[in-house]
Amino acid sequence: MTAVSERTVTAVARKRRISVGFTASAITLAIFVVAALAPNILSTQDPLAMDFTQALQSPSLAHWFGTDESGRDLFSRVVYGTRESLAIGVGAAGLAILVALVLGSIAALAGRIPAGIVNRLIEVLFAFPTLLLALLLVSVLGASPITLVISVGLGSAPGYARMVRGQILSSKNSGYVEAARALGHSRFTIFRQHILPNALRPLIAIFTMGVGQSIVWASGMAFIGLGVAPPSSEWGALLDAGRAYITQASWLVVLPGFVIVVLALAATTLGKHIQSSLEKGETA
Amino acid sequence: MTILDIDTEQRTNQLDSTPPVRLSVDNLNVGFERHGSVRPVVKNVSFDLREGQCVAIVGESGSGKSVTARTLVGLTGGNAVVDADALRLGDENLTALSPKRWRSIRGRRIGFILQDALVSLDPLRPVGKEIEEALKLHGWGDRTSRKRKVIDLLTSVGVPSPENRSRQRPDELSGGLRQRALIASALALDPEIVIADEPTTALDVTVQAQVLQLLEEMKQRGTSIILISHDLSVVAHLADHILVMSGGEVVEQGSAHEILTAPKHPYTQSLINAVPSRETRGTRLAPATGVAPVHTAAHANDEHAGFDGPVLEAEGLVKNFTAPDGTLTTAVNNVSFTLGRGETLGIVGESGSGKSTTARIALALDTADAGTVRLLGQDWSAVPETKRRRLRKQISVVYQDPLSSFDPRWNVERILLDSLPAGAFATATARRERVLALLAQVGLPDSVVHRFPLQLSGGQRQRVAIARALAPSPSIVVLDEAVSALDVSIQAQILDLLVDLQKEFGLSYLFISHDLGVISHLSDRVLVMKDGVVVESGDADQIFTRPAHPYTQELLGALPTLDESHTVAGASVSPSSSTEGQE
Numbered sequence: 001m002t003a004v005s006e007r008t009v010t011a012v013a014r015k016r017r018i019s020v021g022f023t024a025s026a027i028t029l030a031i032f033v034v035a036a037l038a039p040n041i042l043s044t045q046d047p048l049a050m051d052f053t054q055a056l057q058s059p060s061l062a063h064w065f066g067t068d069e070s071g072r073d074l075f076s077r078v079v080y081g082t083r084e085s086l087a088i089g090v091g092a093a094g095l096a097i098l099v100a101l102v103l104g105s106i107a108a109l110a111g112r113i114p115a116g117i118v119n120r121l122i123e124v125l126f127a128f129p130t131l132l133l134a135l136l137l138v139s140v141l142g143a144s145p146i147t148l149v150i151s152v153g154l155g156s157a158p159g160y161a162r163m164v165r166g167q168i169l170s171s172k173n174s175g176y177v178e179a180a181r182a183l184g185h186s187r188f189t190i191f192r193q194h195i196l197p198n199a200l201r202p203l204i205a206i207f208t209m210g211v212g213q214s215i216v217w218a219s220g221m222a223f224i225g226l227g228v229a230p231p232s233s234e235w236g237a238l239l240d241a242g243r244a245y246i247t248q249a250s251w252l253v254v255l256p257g258f259v260i261v262v263l264a265l266a267a268t269t270l271g272k273h274i275q276s277s278l279e280k281g282e283t284a
Numbered sequence: 285m286t287i288l289d290i291d292t293e294q295r296t297n298q299l300d301s302t303p304p305v306r307l308s309v310d311n312l313n314v315g316f317e318r319h320g321s322v323r324p325v326v327k328n329v330s331f332d333l334r335e336g337q338c339v340a341i342v343g344e345s346g347s348g349k350s351v352t353a354r355t356l357v358g359l360t361g362g363n364a365v366v367d368a369d370a371l372r373l374g375d376e377n378l379t380a381l382s383p384k385r386w387r388s389i390r391g392r393r394i395g396f397i398l399q400d401a402l403v404s405l406d407p408l409r410p411v412g413k414e415i416e417e418a419l420k421l422h423g424w425g426d427r428t429s430r431k432r433k434v435i436d437l438l439t440s441v442g443v444p445s446p447e448n449r450s451r452q453r454p455d456e457l458s459g460g461l462r463q464r465a466l467i468a469s470a471l472a473l474d475p476e477i478v479i480a481d482e483p484t485t486a487l488d489v490t491v492q493a494q495v496l497q498l499l500e501e502m503k504q505r506g507t508s509i510i511l512i513s514h515d516l517s518v519v520a521h522l523a524d525h526i527l528v529m530s531g532g533e534v535v536e537q538g539s540a541h542e543i544l545t546a547p548k549h550p551y552t553q554s555l556i557n558a559v560p561s562r563e564t565r566g567t568r569l570a571p572a573t574g575v576a577p578v579h580t581a582a583h584a585n586d587e588h589a590g591f592d593g594p595v596l597e598a599e600g601l602v603k604n605f606t607a608p609d610g611t612l613t614t615a616v617n618n619v620s621f622t623l624g625r626g627e628t629l630g631i632v633g634e635s636g637s638g639k640s641t642t643a644r645i646a647l648a649l650d651t652a653d654a655g656t657v658r659l660l661g662q663d664w665s666a667v668p669e670t671k672r673r674r675l676r677k678q679i680s681v682v683y684q685d686p687l688s689s690f691d692p693r694w695n696v697e698r699i700l701l702d703s704l705p706a707g708a709f710a711t712a713t714a715r716r717e718r719v720l721a722l723l724a725q726v727g728l729p730d731s732v733v734h735r736f737p738l739q740l741s742g743g744q745r746q747r748v749a750i751a752r753a754l755a756p757s758p759s760i761v762v763l764d765e766a767v768s769a770l771d772v773s774i775q776a777q778i779l780d781l782l783v784d785l786q787k788e789f790g791l792s793y794l795f796i797s798h799d800l801g802v803i804s805h806l807s808d809r810v811l812v813m814k815d816g817v818v819v820e821s822g823d824a825d826q827i828f829t830r831p832a833h834p835y836t837q838e839l840l841g842a843l844p845t846l847d848e849s850h851t852v853a854g855a856s857v858s859p860s861s862s863t864e865g866q867e
Contacts, residue, residue: 097481174688175683175685175688176688176689178649182676182680186673
């Protein structure tokens, strides 16, 4: 009785505290989505217009993020790069979840032998460094946004697959699945009605966090030259291009890097919030 | 000196011979602060606890009994507002204590025994270390003398081979031994008062009897006990004085004798009447509620109406489990039974007796290693699931914990719609009407259809679970500990409902429970299981009046009853009734 009341009170307090973070991260993400869909709303300058007289200007009122070595407005380049970066992030996270769902479902539901094989496969993928996988794919497919999506997606899939497997296993052994079996529902109906939706629920949160992490990963790869080539203004490519001028014009690396951090933070915060509100719905 | 003697003495002689007051509670109020306002959960509680006496606080969930207990050890939590005219332990004023002072009182002067020993004991620490910690914390003795004291304590609470046991971790001990270890740690510093919050709730009935016996012995040695319980029959033998709480208020208090034999308050009366037993069979346990079940004849089960053999026959069921270390345990060993139409077969046994596995095999949710089950005269366990599905609607199940048996994403309407047999209702409207009719049958208003299981009370949830079990119009309902998690007054309502539904639809019940009272209230015939084997079976009247097997006798002997003259039956079953002093 005491414990319950205390828990309720802390839950209320936590909710209040989180909703600030939730609002802030939701607004931030909304701005990024606008930038991705309609970059011209946020930026007035052409991201590709070169003006060598304005090269390597530090941030000012005219150029909020300064200019690069060709005199292009960095802020506009960041805004116009959002679409590609976000697409890579969403694509990679989506691919990871998709692969994870297939692998996780087999690992949890198939017979002993196929499940064993898939489990070993997940473990091998886990042990395989994402960077090595990316190098392998780049050398086979060539550096492109698609390669980035595939390598980051496959690289993060095994972690999610394990999560999916755990979710499905706990759902499979739950009282409501047994109750559905007792009602005479077929295995497929039970999978469709109970197991899959209950396994997908926590993935909403994981997906949101995954988008942020994927962007960080993809930018990291682009930074070491495994990503999208210039003149694309994908954020990783911006970092890569700015690297040469890091001593004269540090803003070329710092500011795009900062934007990446803000997006990743916002996505993670939102994901965590979704996760905790889902958990609350299950246990409160 | 028996309890009755103490009572009599107390009532006749209030003067010199009454033992001194150890704890005095006067007008205690506890509330929880939230959004700046205080929600009261305990109102105007007053009582005195004397040396060597037991005050019992009885009430259902949410009555405020546990908050009261926690307040007395200063563990109400940060947002609690405690207010009392007096809260005195000897000459110590408990309302104005610093956390540091509280720590010196807890354990040393007031011991606290929590409900579930498995979660209350550190899983990674041997129980001996756990008990020693209490001594060390209060600077008791040196290392060697503490070690010796731990062994003494374990011996005094009846733990066999205490040297070995003290080196084991909680998960290596049985439930009864764990609870004893927990009691030993509460007793470590020989506190003058012990507060026991539902000390036997998670325990089997024979183990419960042992723990109650132990508390009785402590009382006789002069320890004062505050016993918190939802179960009047548990406190009946131990308590000198009983407080009945409901909604944060003490609705009635008095000597145990008065409360149990001549309760004045309607709530106390309903609590006492709600306790199921062989004597209550055929009578209603709960007073009529506002939501009476509506009688509708919508239980269309004509398909097998002509069948008049046993609806369920189990023959020689065997189920083995392989433990992780490779050893084979036989959970169910050669179990056979038949269930006739409209009959209730009770399967009773303690945890690990194999009763739930038997139920799962009967439901064909688990396969037996040997033996067969026939449902309505047709092959049931021997055919593949695809063949069984057609018959599934004839047998349904209600579980102990309805919450986990509902998909958390589904509301009541979806749960019930899903349980209607496919194709039985032509239109969506007809299906919805059937859902409302089912809710009416289990005494729930239409308004619950859009609620989620989490938004319902425990009793309402169990009613929804019963409605789901009725939805396919089954012949048989398997009730696996279906009322065990409910408060006694809610349990009474559900038992009444089950009796009504059985009468109306001619249902056959396979009723699984550890609770002899519930089993005896409901069953026509009974199967007593122990370690996977049916030790005794037969007519319920015969089993409860003339039990033949020693285990059945032990179970019945251990059953606490409201009848005060019946003494706590632990003495005969305690593995070691060692009572030597601990000084």
